[in-house]
Amino acid sequence: MQDSILRLESPTTDVVIKTHPFAEIVYWGPHLHHFSPQDAQSLIRPVANGRLDVDIPLTLMAELGHGLFGAPGIEGHRQGLDGSPVFRTVAIEQQGQSLTINAEDEHAGLRLTSELALDESGVLVVRHGLTNLRAQPWQVDRLAVTLPVSERAKEVMAFHGRWIREFQPHRLTLEHDSFVIENRRGRTSHEHFPALMTGTPAFGEMHGDVWGVHLGWSGNHRLRAEVKTDGRRYVQAEALYLPGEMAIAEGETLWTPKLYASYSAQGLNGMSQQFHRYLRDHIIRFPENKPRPVHLNTWEGIYFNHDPEYIMRMADEAAALGVERFIIDDGWFKGRNDDHAALGDWTLDEKKYPNGLMPVINHVKNLGMEFGIWVEPEMINPDSDLYRAHPDWVLALPGYPQATGRHQLVLNLNIPEAFEYLLERMSWLLGEHPVDYVKWDMNRELVQPGHLGKAAADAQTRQYYRLLETLGQRFPQVEFESCSSGGGRIDYEVLTRCHRFWASDNNDALERNTIQRGMSYFFPPEVMGAHIGHHKCHATFRQHSIEFRGLTALFGHMGLELDPLTVDEHEREGYRRYAALHKQWREVIHHGTQWRVDMPDATTQAQGIVSEDQRQGLFIVSQLAMPDYTLMMPLRMPGLAPDAQYRISLLDHPNIRLTGEGGHTMRKLPAWMEAPQTVSGEWLMQAGLVLPILDPETAILIGVERV
Ligand code: GLA
Numbered sequence: 001m002q003d004s005i006l007r008l009e010s011p012t013t014d015v016v017i018k019t020h021p022f023a024e025i026v027y028w029g030p031h032l033h034h035f036s037p038q039d040a041q042s043l044i045r046p047v048a049n050g051r052l053d054v055d056i057p058l059t060l061m062a063e064l065g066h067g068l069f070g071a072p073g074i075e076g077h078r079q080g081l082d083g084s085p086v087f088r089t090v091a092i093e094q095q096g097q098s099l100t101i102n103a104e105d106e107h108a109g110l111r112l113t114s115e116l117a118l119d120e121s122g123v124l125v126v127r128h129g130l131t132n133l134r135a136q137p138w139q140v141d142r143l144a145v146t147l148p149v150s151e152r153a154k155e156v157m158a159f160h161g162r163w164i165r166e167f168q169p170h171r172l173t174l175e176h177d178s179f180v181i182e183n184r185r186g187r188t189s190h191e192h193f194p195a196l197m198t199g200t201p202a203f204g205e206m207h208g209d210v211w212g213v214h215l216g217w218s219g220n221h222r223l224r225a226e227v228k229t230d231g232r233r234y235v236q237a238e239a240l241y242l243p244g245e246m247a248i249a250e251g252e253t254l255w256t257p258k259l260y261a262s263y264s265a266q267g268l269n270g271m272s273q274q275f276h277r278y279l280r281d282h283i284i285r286f287p288e289n290k291p292r293p294v295h296l297n298t299w300e301g302i303y304f305n306h307d308p309e310y311i312m313r314m315a316d317e318a319a320a321l322g323v324e325r326f327i328i329d330d331g332w333f334k335g336r337n338d339d340h341a342a343l344g345d346w347t348l349d350e351k352k353y354p355n356g357l358m359p360v361i362n363h364v365k366n367l368g369m370e371f372g373i374w375v376e377p378e379m380i381n382p383d384s385d386l387y388r389a390h391p392d393w394v395l396a397l398p399g400y401p402q403a404t405g406r407h408q409l410v411l412n413l414n415i416p417e418a419f420e421y422l423l424e425r426m427s428w429l430l431g432e433h434p435v436d437y438v439k440w441d442m443n444r445e446l447v448q449p450g451h452l453g454k455a456a457a458d459a460q461t462r463q464y465y466r467l468l469e470t471l472g473q474r475f476p477q478v479e480f481e482s483c484s485s486g487g488g489r490i491d492y493e494v495l496t497r498c499h500r501f502w503a504s505d506n507n508d509a510l511e512r513n514t515i516q517r518g519m520s521y522f523f524p525p526e527v528m529g530a531h532i533g534h535h536k537c538h539a540t541f542r543q544h545s546i547e548f549r550g551l552t553a554l555f556g557h558m559g560l561e562l563d564p565l566t567v568d569e570h571e572r573e574g575y576r577r578y579a580a581l582h583k584q585w586r587e588v589i590h591h592g593t594q595w596r597v598d599m600p601d602a603t604t605q606a607q608g609i610v611s612e613d614q615r616q617g618l619f620i621v622s623q624l625a626m627p628d629y630t631l632m633m634p635l636r637m638p639g640l641a642p643d644a645q646y647r648i649s650l651l652d653h654p655n656i657r658l659t660g661e662g663g664h665t666m667r668k669l670p671a672w673m674e675a676p677q678t679v680s681g682e683w684l685m686q687a688g689l690v691l692p693i694l695d696p697e698t699a700i701l702i703g704v705e706r707v
Contacts, residue, residue, distance in 0.1 A: 005037035008097045008118035012274065013263045015118055016040060020089050023060045023101045023114060025148050028124070028211065030265050048230065058232055060101070060114050061087055061128065062146040070228050071178065071236060074130070075142040082108035082138065109134035113253070123278035124261040132248040140246040144222070144238035145259040149211040153198035153233055156225045159518055161190045164506035164539045166487035167518025173201075174233075178226035182240060186410075186446025186457045187218060187484050188491045194221045195522055196235050203267055205598045206638065210264045212271040213237060214522055216492035217257035219461035242455035260492055268521065269595050269638070276524040276594065283495050284527060291586050292500075292526055293324030293370055294579050295559025297439070300507070300538050302563055304331035304338055306352045310565075312363045317564040319367035321572065322579035325437060325559075326364045327372035332357070335384070340407045343379040344386030346425035357433055365434065372437030372479075373429070377422045378464060379408045379444060386421075393418045395460060397450035405444035413463035414451040422467060430475045439502065440468070442484040468497045481529065490519070500527045500557050507533025507561050508540040509552040510697055513605055513622050516556060517596060525609070526590035530556030532575060535567070544697060546574030547655045550581075551620055551699040555589060555607065558582040581652065581701075588616050595638040601628045603696075610639035614681075617646070617704040623694035627665065634688030637704065640681035644706045647678050648689065652701035656692055666693035678707055 004020035009031060016027035018040065026043050045055050052067045059066060062073035065086035077083035087103035087110075094100075098117040104110070113129040126145050132138040156179050157171045172179060183192035194217060197203075199210040213235050215221055220240035227233050237259050248254050260278070264270030286292070296318040298311065306328070315326050334349045336342035348357060357373075364371045380387050380394065382404065387394075395412040396402045402409055413419050429435065442464075449457045468480065482494050483502035490501045501523070504515045512530065519528055530553040536543050553559070560575055582589070588611045597606040597619075603626065608619035619637055640646060650673055657664050670690045671677075679689070684704065694700060 005040045006092070006094055006099060007032075007035060007037075008099060008116065008124070010097065010118050010120055010122045012122040012265075012270075013118065013124070015116065015124055017099065017116070019092050019101060022057050022066070022087070023089055023103060024057045025060065028147065028261075028263055029150065029209070030263075058146075058148050058234060059087070060146065061103075061112060062144070062234070062236070063087065068228070070226050070234070071224055072142075073128075073144040073146045073236065076138055076140040078109070078134065078136050078138050082110070082134075084108075085110050087112045110138065119278055119282070121277040121281060122262060122264075122274040124263075125258050126261065127256050127258045129253045129255045130248065131253040132250055135250050137247040137249050139244075140241060140248060140254055142238060142241070143254060143256055144236045145256050146234050146236045147211075147213065147259070147261055148232065148234045149198050150209065151231055151233055152200045152209065153211055154201050155199055155203060157197040157199070159193040159195065161193065161487075163190050163485050163488070164504060165511065166190050166490075166504050166515050167193060168514065169518055169521075174198075174225055174227055176227055178224050181221075181223040183221050184240065184242070186220060186449055186460065187442060188489045188494070190486070190488045192221070194223055194237065194491060196223050196225055196237075197268070197271065197521070198225055198233070198235060205268050205596045207267045210268055210271045211235070211261065212264075212268075212275070212521070213259055213261045214275070214492060215257050215259055217461070218464070218489050218491055218494045220457050239458060242457055245455040245458055257493060272521050272596075273593055275522055279492070279495070279524060279527075283492060284499075286499060286526070291583070292557045292590060294322060294582060295325050295327060295372075295529070295531065295557075296323040296564070297327045297329055297531065297559060297561050298563075299329035299374075300533055300561045302331075304336060306331045306349070308353055308355070308360050311360055314563060314565055315360075315364050315367055315369065317572075318560070319369055321560070321564060321575045322583065323369060323560060325370040325372055327374065327437060327439060328360070329374040329439065330376075330441075332373065341381050341383035343376055343381040343408050344384040344411065346375070346377070346429065361433055370436035371434065372439060373435055374439045374441060375426065375429070376441040376443060377426060377467065378411055378413065378442055380411045381408050383407075390418070395446065395449045395451070395456065397448045398453060400448055403447060408444050410444060410446055410449065410460070412451055412456070412460070413467060414456055414459050419463060419467065423470060426471055427474060430471065430478055435478055437479045437481070439481045439483055440498070442489055465493070465497065472497055487515070487519070490523070495527065500529055502529045503556070506537070506539040507531055508537035508542050509544045509549045510542065510624060511540065512552050513624060516552070517605060517607065520594060520596065520607070524590075525556050525594060528556035529559065530554075531559040531561035532578065534562045535571060545655055546571055546578075547653065548697055548699055550574055550578030551652060551701055552622065554578060554582050554585070554701070555609070555620060557590075585618050587611075588618055593639055597635065597638065600633045603627055604632060606635055608637055608639065614639070614641040614644065615706045618651070619702045619704070620699055621691055621694070621702070622699040623696055626696050627693065630665075630693070632691040632693055634690045635702070636686065636688035637684040640685055640704065641706070642680070642682035642685065644681045645678050646681055646684060646704040647676065647707050648672055649676060649703045649705070650700070651703040655698045656694070656700075665695055
């Protein structure tokens, strides 16, 4: 057996694979310091009574044909034939920490290419390619990546969500059968973020073994955590195909999306830190020494009411507040006066902009800001010139009525003329105007997506990638934001073609606290758009102080989402202060190591970011509701250098009011807030710092600096 045992290794994580006769991952866990291939013999299994008389490998492709009986990794057929493939390894190639395994089933006429790469960060990336070796097409019903996880991984964590409430974590204990996430919405979706975390019982932010996976794909998907009846466990992820949607012709190869997997022996923080590092090293493209500019986006400030004179005044004020990039949202193109009409008609509204866009763009640039603009290319309103000219360009199945969503339908990007039209219109916008940034939106789900009578959700997703990719190549200086009614299209595959995400249409600071924390499990702060909204939130009508809103927006890629001309000086002073604070700490926030802190009182949420050299740390404590206890628990600050001394400072006034006469939760401040202290990193990590007692819906910002 040891001849066929290979290992991929990284400083934190190893993967051991048995390659023959069938490829099987036999170990995925902590880095092994003393491994030799014959060790793997300790895992040669017995054969149970009352079952098949042979050992049943949990192979890379998890074929039913082995007698696995769980959810297989492949389902499909050739007009009813060749429907139960079993792949036997024919060739392997290892280069460093990357492994390619070729396997074949000569009876079914199929070849399987499996690519596994273990990165320095500890992140394992896996994908499969299925090739049809025969003349008749092979119909692919399912093609998944399956990864075994430890039998100890009894708990599962995933996210649920909805529009204006993305990334809400939930957990369950899985003893038998499976937990499945299925997404048929045609975009990554708010509802079913394609990720699963499994771990040892009660795994937390700082402790427990965690195996987390994310499928990099912006269309339909299925993820599963399964317990076999023999107790073995695995996670599985795939693009979900609609009936009849996917077939491969002779010689053609279908690749699964990439599955990104991170094992951590240090709880969820370890998992996230590995993912963040992987993204920073391999996926996020951003000029090394360019800070991400502070935004002002006009949407919630003026909606569709575009008046260039007024917009230029907004820009004046924005620049005075410290904004570095000014973005014109929806409403600039012909006939777009509300959300009923004009999507598809990508020409300037000359009634609103009689002198073109250039006066506004020049004005913004003369103020020293970058210029950005909103588009939603994949959509078409029935009330548009484009629809009147090409009603057949709608993504649909013939004979069925399409329901609109936000009064719009989807353009079929598989029609070459429609694709070319968009390419031409977007090239006009980006080629003839000095645009630095594009907010690319997508506000409707795909229902009965069809092309030439066949399901075409997968094809539409690929064409969207192609369009964005082509524009990215044509206009390499332009940054793209992926927005989809807020956080409906956030995943690693789209991140290879864009630069940041709009996390949510909800700028309510209280809601943002949980949304942003949820997003942080898989994404670092610099790609997470976080804006200060109006003091009365437009999504929830809740009201929050500028301090709570400002501090909440600090830990992402910051911006403003409002009209700064219509608010009072106290508000404006706040925008100025938080923009400045963000810039002061931006380097740490966008390049440091992020830590979510477990707090004993669930009403308190805490996190911090520590610079890579451990010289600076920034911690925020947000009190989401009335504290359960009369005293708040000390904040233990992870990630510091134990042998260093840190000066602690209160960086932002937490809106704490002391009355001493009843009312409010606190009578006397903790000592460190009255007289600044210097404390060892070890003490701050192990014993912590007592916190002032916070009122609900307030936050406090603490900085630590090495002395
Ligand atoms: C979507 C986006 C918003 C805004 C509007 C414009 O809802 O998520 O941020 O751009 O569209 O219509």
